[in-house]
Amino acid sequence: MSEKLYDQLNLPPEVRKFLKNTRVIILVIIIIIALVSSIFQIETEEVGVITRFGKYNQTVEPGLNLKVPFMEKIYKVPVERQQKLEFGFRTLSAGVNSEYEKTDETDDESLMLTGDLNLAEVEWVIQFRVDNAYNYLFKVRNVEITLRDISEAAMRQIVGDRTVNEVLTVGRTEITSKLEELIQQICRDYSMGIKIEQIVLQDVNPPDPVKGAFNAVNEAQQEKETLINKAKSEYNKVIPKAKGQAEETIQQAEGYAVERVNNAKGEVARFVALYKEYVKAPEVTKRRIYLETMANVIPKIGNVVIADQKGNSILPLLNMNLNDKILKSEN
Numbered sequence: 001m002s003e004k005l006y007d008q009l010n011l012p013p014e015v016r017k018f019l020k021n022t023r024v025i026i027l028v029i030i031i032i033i034a035l036v037s038s039i040f041q042i043e044t045e046e047v048g049v050i051t052r053f054g055k056y057n058q059t060v061e062p063g064l065n066l067k068v069p070f071m072e073k074i075y076k077v078p079v080e081r082q083q084k085l086e087f088g089f090r091t092l093s094a095g096v097n098s099e100y101e102k103t104d105e106t107d108d109e110s111l112m113l114t115g116d117l118n119l120a121e122v123e124w125v126i127q128f129r130v131d132n133a134y135n136y137l138f139k140v141r142n143v144e145i146t147l148r149d150i151s152e153a154a155m156r157q158i159v160g161d162r163t164v165n166e167v168l169t170v171g172r173t174e175i176t177s178k179l180e181e182l183i184q185q186i187c188r189d190y191s192m193g194i195k196i197e198q199i200v201l202q203d204v205n206p207p208d209p210v211k212g213a214f215n216a217v218n219e220a221q222q223e224k225e226t227l228i229n230k231a232k233s234e235y236n237k238v239i240p241k242a243k244g245q246a247e248e249t250i251q252q253a254e255g256y257a258v259e260r261v262n263n264a265k266g267e268v269a270r271f272v273a274l275y276k277e278y279v280k281a282p283e284v285t286k287r288r289i290y291l292e293t294m295a296n297v298i299p300k301i302g303n304v305v306i307a308d309q310k311g312n313s314i315l316p317l318l319n320m321n322l323n324d325k326i327l328k329s330e331n
Contacts, residue, residue, distance in 0.1 A: 034069040041065075045080035047133050059133060077133040082197055085148055087155070088123030089202070111207070112156055118164035119210075123202040124176075126151055126183070128194050135193030143192055147183075150190075154182045165221075168204055168214070176201050 041064055042048045048060040052072045067074055088110030092099040110121045128147070130136045140146050158178050162171050180199045187194045206214035278285040 037069040038066050039064065040067065040074050042076060046076045046078050049075040049077060049133050049137055051075070056134060056138060075133075075137055077130055077136060079130045079133055082127055082129050084128070085126045085144065085151065086123075087125070087148075087151065088121065109152055112159040112167075114159055114164040114167055115161055116163045119207050120159065120164055120167050121203075121205045121207055122155060122159060122167070123204070124151075124155065124179075125200045125202055126196065127198040127200070128196050130193055131195040132191075132193030135191045137193075139191040139193065143194065146190070146192065147187070147194060150186050151179075151183055154179055154186070158182070164206070164214075168206065168218070169221075172201050172204065 040048070042060060042062045044062045046062060048065060050057045050060060050067055050072050052068065054073075057072060088102070088106050090101045090103070090106060092101050107121075110123050112120050112122050114120055126147070136143055158175055159167055162175070167175065176199050180196055183199070184196045187196065205211065274285070274289075
């Protein structure tokens with residue numbers, strides 16, 4: 001207040017002094033508040049988005065930063081922190097012995113209709129991080145709710161294109177990859193500023209009322225696969241062995257045929273050579289053949305007994321080395 005106003009109000013000196021001191025104190029407080037509000041800290045895993053009168057101004061990096069007090073507002077966005085959304089369950093406490101909760105809301109999320117008109121309960125987790133702070137804050141209202149709706153719709157679409165057996169057994173890896181690709185594409189189209197890091201298909205089960213029947217079918221299919229694998233194993237043992245034996249028999253037959261043919265050719269060549277010698281000297285050749293034949297036959301007949309027609313004169317001959325005698329007589 002000015003002195004003229006004090007005079008008009010006819011204030012005593014003590015009140016005037018108090019008002020002056022109060023004005024100074026308020027001014028100092030306003031200055032301190034302005035200084036404090038203009039300085040802010042951005043953590044290492046965050047970036048700061050500054051708006052001036054509600055309009056985007058700039059993005060600042062981690063560390064100490066300044067802003068215009070009362071005109072600018074700071075939004076801290078965790079761009080390096082991995083965030084997650086759970087579907088079909090909620091984690092109450094994480095640790096070695098984690099605790100989970102299932103409610104009517106989570107049951108509605110997880111219950112899916114497959115392509116063959118069966119039901120399956122699908123639980124999954126989406127891990128993501130912010131890769132564009134501006135888009136994350138200003139392009140889509142309530143990003144996490146939007147991402148939850150997108151993920152649920154994408155999962156229903158993918159599960160609806162497959163049979164219940166594919167969803168419960170062999171198709172889980174394909175479902176995960178297709179879901180990640182589809183959600184990331186929608187996030188890009190909506191400019192949500194989100195990058196999908198990983199999707200984990202936590203659990204897939206049939207609904208409780210039909211779980212027993214599904215388990216029985218799965219056990220039967222597993223038993224079928226086991227029997228088929230066992231039959232293939234036996235087939236792989238028997239058929240190659242039979243083929244090997246057949247090949248061995250064929251090779252033995254071919255070897256025997258070659259041997260017989262070669263022996264026959266050798267006999268023919270020997271006979272032809274002998275015949276040529278026979279034509280040159282028939283008597284000498286006949287005598288040589290006779291002596292060679294006797295040399296091979298006589299040692300094999302054992303002891304010899306020579307007698308006349310009446311059996312009066314008996315002359316036993318011992319089995320001697322007749323080959324030498326024949327050869328000597330020939331000489």
